[in-house]
Amino acid sequence: MKELGVDLGLLLSQIVNFGLLLALLYAFLYKPVLGKLEERARRIKKGLDDADQAQRLLAEANVRYQEELERARREAREIVERATRLGDQQRQEILAQARQEAHELISRAQQEAQRILQEEQAALQQQVIDLSIAVASRLLEKNLDPEKHHRLIEEFLAEADRLK
């Protein structure tokens, strides 16, 4: 070995030194670096998982939001339809009631007018009758001569005679 220029002792010590260096490097550098790398990889994976989770949650929230929105729209539509229907119904009822009241009012007014007219007619008829009788009395008073008077008396006597 000497002839080859290799000092066995030196070689051995160097081998030992190298081994020591390796052991030290492994213990103090490789393991912590590896730990750090693993830790980093885990954090990245967790970050990705969190991002996926967040994405999923966001999608679900979006779906729920759309559903809620649709439901709210539907309810709003139903409320408007109900209100419109109710309004129509009330309008119809008010109209019908107004028509009924107007009809009754007209009917009452017609009856009242008819009644007043008939009362006036009746009063007028009574007046005409009274006047006619008065005129007849006056005419009889003026136009009955003694002859006619005695004929009336004769008629009375004949009738009284018949009624026993």
Add this chain to the structure above:
Amino acid sequence: MNHDRALVRVAVELRPEELQRLQEILERRFQRELDLKVELDPSILGGVWVRVGDIVIDGSLKGKLEALRHHLRAQARTMSSARVDLTTLRAESL
């Protein structure tokens, strides 16, 4: 003898024979003798009006006209109430 009294109203003076006949008729009708008191009353217009006690025999023209007036008034009332019935029916059938 105290006779019942008959009050007679006429528009013209009764001739004696008319008075006589009236007396006979009334006495026969009431079956007793009557004292006739004849009043001249132009307001009865014509004919004869007689009252014996509570009984009145109205043969006067005024009485006939009054009867006619009542008859016409009653008839007019009946006709107008019939019209009221008709109009009520019409209003109800609207």
